[in-house]
Amino acid sequence: MKLDRREILKLAAGVALARPGLDGAEAAALPEGKFLKARELAVLDELAECILPADAHSPGARAAGVAAFLDAQLAAKDPKIPEWADERKEVREHLAAIDALARDMFAKGFLELTADQRTAVVAKAAAGEGEPKTPAEKGFKWAKEQTARAYYSSKIGIHEEMEYKGNVLLTEFVGEEAK
Amino acid sequence: MLLRTAPPAPKEVDLTRTYDAIVVGSGAAGGMAAHVLTEQGLEVLMLEAGKKLDIESELKSMEWPYDHPRRGEMPYDRHALTQNEYTIRNPPYAPKDSPYSSVYSYVQGWSGTDYSKNIVVNEKDHPYTGTKYAWVRARCLGGKTNIWGRLALRLSDYDFKAKSRDGFGEDWPISYADLAPFYDKVDLYLGISGHAEGLEHLPDSKFQRATRLNASEVMLRESMKRADRVLTPYRAGVTTDGLKHNKYRSRCFGRGACNRRAGGCDIHAAFDSPTGLIYPAQDTGRLTLRTNAVVREVMVDPATGKASGVAFSDAETGKSYEVKAKAVVLGASTLESTRILLLSRSAAHPKGLGNSSGHLGHNFCEHVMGPYIVGLVKDRVGKARTLDDGRPGGFYVPRFRNLKDKQPGFLRGYGFEGSGGATMMPDRAADMPGFGSSWKKSVRDHAGAFIDMGGFGEVLPRYESYVEIDPAVKDKWGVPVLRFHYTFTDNEKKMCEDMAQTAQEMFEAAGVEVLHVGKNMLTEGWSIHELGTARMGSDPKTSVLNSFQQSHDVKNLLVVDGSSHVSASCQNPTWTIMALAWRSCENLADQLRKGDL
Numbered sequence: 001m002k003l004d005r006r007e008i009l010k011l012a013a014g015v016a017l018a019r020p021g022l023d024g025a026e027a028a029a030l031p032e033g034k035f036l037k038a039r040e041l042a043v044l045d046e047l048a049e050c051i052l053p054a055d056a057h058s059p060g061a062r063a064a065g066v067a068a069f070l071d072a073q074l075a076a077k078d079p080k081i082p083e084w085a086d087e088r089k090e091v092r093e094h095l096a097a098i099d100a101l102a103r104d105m106f107a108k109g110f111l112e113l114t115a116d117q118r119t120a121v122v123a124k125a126a127a128g129e130g131e132p133k134t135p136a137e138k139g140f141k142w143a144k145e146q147t148a149r150a151y152y153s154s155k156i157g158i159h160e161e162m163e164y165k166g167n168v169l170l171t172e173f174v175g176e177e178a179k
Numbered sequence: 180m181l182l183r184t185a186p187p188a189p190k191e192v193d194l195t196r197t198y199d200a201i202v203v204g205s206g207a208a209g210g211m212a213a214h215v216l217t218e219q220g221l222e223v224l225m226l227e228a229g230k231k232l233d234i235e236s237e238l239k240s241m242e243w244p245y246d247h248p249r250r251g252e253m254p255y256d257r258h259a260l261t262q263n264e265y266t267i268r269n270p271p272y273a274p275k276d277s278p279y280s281s282v283y284s285y286v287q288g289w290s291g292t293d294y295s296k297n298i299v300v301n302e303k304d305h306p307y308t309g310t311k312y313a314w315v316r317a318r319c320l321g322g323k324t325n326i327w328g329r330l331a332l333r334l335s336d337y338d339f340k341a342k343s344r345d346g347f348g349e350d351w352p353i354s355y356a357d358l359a360p361f362y363d364k365v366d367l368y369l370g371i372s373g374h375a376e377g378l379e380h381l382p383d384s385k386f387q388r389a390t391r392l393n394a395s396e397v398m399l400r401e402s403m404k405r406a407d408r409v410l411t412p413y414r415a416g417v418t419t420d421g422l423k424h425n426k427y428r429s430r431c432f433g434r435g436a437c438n439r440r441a442g443g444c445d446i447h448a449a450f451d452s453p454t455g456l457i458y459p460a461q462d463t464g465r466l467t468l469r470t471n472a473v474v475r476e477v478m479v480d481p482a483t484g485k486a487s488g489v490a491f492s493d494a495e496t497g498k499s500y501e502v503k504a505k506a507v508v509l510g511a512s513t514l515e516s517t518r519i520l521l522l523s524r525s526a527a528h529p530k531g532l533g534n535s536s537g538h539l540g541h542n543f544c545e546h547v548m549g550p551y552i553v554g555l556v557k558d559r560v561g562k563a564r565t566l567d568d569g570r571p572g573g574f575y576v577p578r579f580r581n582l583k584d585k586q587p588g589f590l591r592g593y594g595f596e597g598s599g600g601a602t603m604m605p606d607r608a609a610d611m612p613g614f615g616s617s618w619k620k621s622v623r624d625h626a627g628a629f630i631d632m633g634g635f636g637e638v639l640p641r642y643e644s645y646v647e648i649d650p651a652v653k654d655k656w657g658v659p660v661l662r663f664h665y666t667f668t669d670n671e672k673k674m675c676e677d678m679a680q681t682a683q684e685m686f687e688a689a690g691v692e693v694l695h696v697g698k699n700m701l702t703e704g705w706s707i708h709e710l711g712t713a714r715m716g717s718d719p720k721t722s723v724l725n726s727f728q729q730s731h732d733v734k735n736l737l738v739v740d741g742s743s744h745v746s747a748s749c750q751n752p753t754w755t756i757m758a759l760a761w762r763s764c765e766n767l768a769d770q771l772r773k774g775d776l
Contacts, residue, residue: 051614081278148608153244170433175391
C-alpha cells in the first residue's frame, strides 16, 4: 500500500488514538457524561474506537464523537417513559458486561488494558454476534449497532469514511443509460 | 439556480355567499378538483381539516444528519408505532394513558422523522377501531402529497376490465381510452419522469427526462429482459425538465433527499398539491382556502334532494360553521370521504348520504406489501465510490402475473419497487460480521453493492371488506370514527408467496447473491394505498358513484379521491386519482354551466 502524506498523517493519528491502559489516577479523573457515569462513558468511547478505529482511510469513532453523541441522546430520553428507562438500564448493563469480561480475561478493567488486550476482549464479545447470548455478547452487539449509526451519520463518517458526494445540486444524475 | 416563489396572498373567506363548488380536502384529489374547477371559471371554496404548514421549514431537505441535534430523529417524548404494536393489538393504537406526548403511525419510525412530525397525524387525536389496520394520515394543506413516494403509474384495461378477464368483482364504468387524455393532461401539467417501454399493461406517460439506472440495476434489467420481464427507471411524479407554467416548482436537481426521509421535496420538483395545484388555482383569483376546517357533514336540501353545502368546525376553536355551494366535491382521502358520507345521515338518507345501494363503506381494497429481497452484486464490491441516490427513485418492475398466463393460486398481479447502489449512510453496516479496521473496510467496500426490491400486490375488492361508523368512539373534535372490518385472505397470502419466490428467482437468474428474502405480509394498510368504499359503477344498485364520480343519489355531490376506485390494480394510485378528478371536474363544470344540476 502506497501512502500519501495525508494518509500517513491519518495513520499516525490512528495510532495515537489507540490509547494505552489507564492508571488509577487517570481513571479517577475521567469526565462525567450527561447520562453515563465517567467510567461508562470512557468504556463506551474505547469500545466504539475498537469497533470503528481510526486507520489510514479515515478517523474513527472517537474523532467522530460517537460516545458523546450516544450519551447526549440517552440524556435526552426521559426515564418517565418506560421504554427509555429500560434502555438506560440496559445500556449500563451492556457497558458493565464489557468491563466485567475484561476482568475475567485479564484481571483488570477494560480501560486499564493494553490496546491488544482490549482487542482480545472485544473479539471474545464479538464471537457470538450472530446470536448473542452472554451479557458481553449482547453488550457488543448493542455497541456495534449504535456506533455504526452514530459514526456513519457523523461528518467524518459521511464525508471522510464513505466519501459521499451527494446532497448537492446536480445538473443530472450520472448513472447508466437504460437500454 | 433555485428561486423560491412565495405562496399567493389568501382570499378572504366568505361564509355568507354560495360558492359554485366546495372542495373538501387538499391532497391529490382536492388539489386537482380546485385546479380544474377554477380553470373552468368556477368560484371554489377549499376546506382543509389540517393547518397550512411552512413546508420548506418543515422539510429542510438538505440538512445534513450531523447538523441536527438528534440526527433527524423526532423528540424522544414522541413515539412511532412498530410493526409489533400493530400485530399484538387492534386499534385504537394510542391508549389514553400512553406515556408519549404524541403517537404516530409507523412511517414516523423511518429515518429523518423530525422533518415529518407535523405532517403525519397524532394517533391520540385520530383514533379508529375494529380490525388491525396501519392507517397513515396527513392532516395539513396538501395532505400526503407532501411526503408521497412519487411513483406515478397509469392503469390499463387489464385493470379497468379485470372482471371481464377473471370474473372477480366489477369492471370499472370507464375504459383506458376514456382516461388516457386526462392522464396526458396530468403528465403535462405536473411533470413526470420515466422511460417509455411500450407495455400494454403499464401504459407510458408523456415523460420528461428519465432518471438513469445504476450499474447493478442495469445488470438486473438485462437479465430480466431475457425472461421477458421489464425493469424500468422509477416513474416519478417529479419534473426533471422543469415546468414553464409553474413558478412555484423547480426542476429536480438530484439532491437525493427523497429516500432519506419520510419523503418531501422542498424545491417541489416532486409533485405536491399545494405548489402543483393549489397555489396556481389561487392565482386565478377564484379559489378561497379555509384551513383548520373539519367537515362533519354534507348538508342536503330536503326540497330539492340536492347537496346544499357542508357543516364544519374549526379545528382550533371548535366553533361550528355552515357554508353553501351549488356542488360539493369530496377529496378528503379514501376512508375520510366515506366517513363524511356515512355521517351525513338524514330521513331521506338513513344509511348515509348516497348510500341507497348499501355499498358505501364496502369493496374496500388496497395493495398488500411485505415480501422483499436483498441481494449483493459481487462485481460491485470494492468498486470506486459512486453517487447513486441523486434521483427520485430506483426502479420499478411492472406486473407480469395473470397477463397472458393464469396463476393457479391467485387472481391479479403485483409489481416491485427497488433500488441498488450506495446511499448516504451505508445500508446493512451492523449486519456485516466483525469489527475494527477490517470490518470498517468491508462496510466501505460493500456499501454500493447491495440491491433490494419489495412487492406491491393487488388486494381484491370484497363486499365483506368494509368500514362503518363506530357507535361510541369519537376523535378529538367529537366526530365519530371509523370501525374497520378488513383482513387479508387467501388470495393475498398466495400472491405474497409467489412474490417472494419470483423475487428470489429473478435475483438468482441475474447472478445476484441473495442475502435475505422477507416472506411475511405486513399489516393491512401498510402500503398507504387504501382504495374503494364508494366505488363507481354503471348500476346504482351496486355502486355509489357514476363514471364521473357523481353520487347516483345526489347528482351535485362528487367523490374524486381513491374512494371511487372499483379495484386497486397493483399500480400506485395517485396519478389515476388525479386523472379521474380532472375528467370528473371538467364534466361537473360543464353540467353547472348548462344548468343540468
